[in-house]
Amino acid sequence: MGQTQLATKIDEDVKDAIETICKERGLKMNRFIEDALIDKLEELEDLKDIQSLRKEPIRPLSEILKDLKASGKI
Numbered sequence: 001m002g003q004t005q006l007a008t009k010i011d012e013d014v015k016d017a018i019e020t021i022c023k024e025r026g027l028k029m030n031r032f033i034e035d036a037l038i039d040k041l042e043e044l045e046d047l048k049d050i051q052s053l054r055k056e057p058i059r060p061l062s063e064i065l066k067d068l069k070a071s072g073k074i
Helices: 012-025 029-054 061-070
Strands: none
Touching: 012 029
């Protein structure tokens, strides 16, 4: 995977906090920021999945248990 540069302005206190955490834990700031961005992207994808799941019909637990028993799964 290739790399590219990203320039952005952030709050000075946020930058100071990142620098402190990275120094205390022996982390590289670039890696820390890239991991944070990846985590946020994954979180947003998960949110999309949750929203679509909420649209699925809800079945009563008794019905689910009945189906599981009928199929021999419980």
